[in-house]
Amino acid sequence: MPAPAPTRERLVTEAMRLFSAKGYEATSVSQIEAAAGLAAGSGALYHHFKSKEALLDAGIDRQLDRRRAMRDIRALFAGLGDLRAELTILGRYLLNVVDEERQLLQIAARTEAGRSARLHAACAALIDGLNAELADWIGAWAPAMAPSQRAALAAVGVNGLTGTRFTATLLHQAEPAIADDRYLAEWTALLAARIEQHGGS
Amino acid sequence: MPAPAPTRERLVTEAMRLFSAKGYEATSVSQIEAAAGLAAGSGALYHHFKSKEALLDAGIDRQLDRRRAMRDIRALFAGLGDLRAELTILGRYLLNVVDEERQLLQIAARTEAGRSARLHAACAALIDGLNAELADWIGAWAPAMAPSQRAALAAVGVNGLTGTRFTATLLHQAEPAIADDRYLAEWTALLAARIEQHGGS
DNA sequence: GTCTATACTAAGATAGAC
DNA sequence: GTCTATCTTAGTATAGAC
Numbered sequence: 549m550p551a552p553a554p555t556r557e558r559l560v561t562e563a564m565r566l567f568s569a570k571g572y573e574a575t576s577v578s579q580i581e582a583a584a585g586l587a588a589g590s591g592a593l594y595h596h597f598k599s600k601e602a603l604l605d606a607g608i609d610r611q612l613d614r615r616r617a618m619r620d621i622r623a624l625f626a627g628l629g630d631l632r633a634e635l636t637i638l639g640r641y642l643l644n645v646v647d648e649e650r651q652l653l654q655i656a657a658r659t660e661a662g663r664s665a666r667l668h669a670a671c672a673a674l675i676d677g678l679n680a681e682l683a684d685w686i687g688a689w690a691p692a693m694a695p696s697q698r699a700a701l702a703a704v705g706v707n708g709l710t711g712t713r714f715t716a717t718l719l720h721q722a723e724p725a726i727a728d729d730r731y732l733a734e735w736t737a738l739l740a741a742r743i744e745q746h747g748g749s
Numbered sequence: 750m751p752a753p754a755p756t757r758e759r760l761v762t763e764a765m766r767l768f769s770a771k772g773y774e775a776t777s778v779s780q781i782e783a784a785a786g787l788a789a790g791s792g793a794l795y796h797h798f799k800s801k802e803a804l805l806d807a808g809i810d811r812q813l814d815r816r817r818a819m820r821d822i823r824a825l826f827a828g829l830g831d832l833r834a835e836l837t838i839l840g841r842y843l844l845n846v847v848d849e850e851r852q853l854l855q856i857a858a859r860t861e862a863g864r865s866a867r868l869h870a871a872c873a874a875l876i877d878g879l880n881a882e883l884a885d886w887i888g889a890w891a892p893a894m895a896p897s898q899r900a901a902l903a904a905v906g907v908n909g910l911t912g913t914r915f916t917a918t919l920l921h922q923a924e925p926a927i928a929d930d931r932y933l934a935e936w937t938a939l940l941a942a943r944i945e946q947h948g949g950s
Numbered sequence: 951g952t953c954t955a956t957a958c959t960a961a962g963a964t965a966g967a968c
Numbered sequence: 969g970t971c972t973a974t975c976t977t978a979g980t981a982t983a984g985a986c
Contacts, residue, residue, distance in 0.1 A: 726901050730901050
């Protein structure tokens with residue numbers, strides 16, 4: 549049987565879950581304590597974190613650590629030499645990254661704009677990274693495409709992936725209205741048609 | 750000079766603005782009163798609305814009234830006979846609808862899932878309507894396309910538009926990283942390439 | 951209709967017993 | 969490390985003067 553996670557870990561886990569469901573401000577310390585198996589309102593949380601905000605920071609840092617651990621996985625599946633095969637895998641990979649970061653994105657979405665600079669920076673770096681990965685790949689297959697057009701195409705592509713998760717969250721859909729396979733297949737066909745048309749040389 | 754809006758109107762306007770910025774639960778009645786020019790914490794709001802939730806409902810209803818007033822504008826620009834010309838206008842129209850409803854979408858995004866059934870219903874109807882409009886248009890230009898594929902293509906298209914606003918909100922961008930014209934042009938080219946390829950017959 | 955004042959509850963955070 | 973108890977502030981909402 550797995551050793552129970554230490555209290556500090558449980559607090560971070562439950563806090564991030566509650567923050568993503570209700571937003572930072574709308575989540576009380578009592579609720580976090582209760583979710584972590586401590587007495588609600590006991591203030592036991594403050595033996596592990598200086599404040600509620602320090603707890604959010606710890607959660608963001610944990611997510612950033614996970615992100616660093618995932619880095620360089622991308623290099624594993626490059627260079628199949630076939631446009632649609634590569635794009636299929638790239639789309640699946642990008643959507644997977646969005647899912648890994650979904651909790652963080654939801655917290656940012658449910659929390660006031662200037663509330664946490666760290667939160668904002670973590671999300672901005674994520675979105676920028678997704679756009680850069682897709683833009684780079686497009687650049688390799690359509691070298692003649694102007695950089696500004698490449699950026700716009702990458703943005704539409706990335707928004708097509710992030711948007712489906714945003715919408716699902718917004719509408720409280722446990723699972724997307726359209727199955728991921730179906731959606732990704734259409735996403736791939738859409739971008740492939742445009743790239744072949746343009747950079748097909 | 751314009752007559753100052755009545756207090757009740759100002760309360761709804763400011764409440765919706767604050768709800769969209771901070772979320773429903775994170776916005777206090779005092780803040781709404783202050784924003785509407787009343788004494789913070791005076792409780793003057795309760796002479797106009799039974800409760801904070803009744804105020805949110807009034808704001809949702811006002812948005813639904815506006816939505817009804819916008820209906821049937823779509824019919825004005827149909828039937829240009831040119832795929833790319835029609836798609837350009839349709840994309841501009843759909844993005845405009847998203848902007849009109851942006852405040853409502855943001856409130857839903859920043860507010861806990863089961864908090865308001867009315868809010869959820871208003872957003873679901875909006876997203877469904879956008880998808881249906883694009884799917885119908887695709888169906889007219891690519892009759893041979895399977896319904897499930899048409900739905901998937903429409904979903905990618907709509908997510909490409911909603912996603913750009915979601916992302917801008919998430920990253921606190923006053924204006925999008927890519928100009929709307931540039932973005933819409935690429936969005937149009939992307940979908941047009943796919944539709945021509947498929948239903949071009 | 952708007953104010954002051956207030957009731958009541960819950961928030962974030964701390965002190966000290968065990 | 970976790971608890972009970974408590975401090976202080978802020979929340980929703982109401983009562984009553986003007």
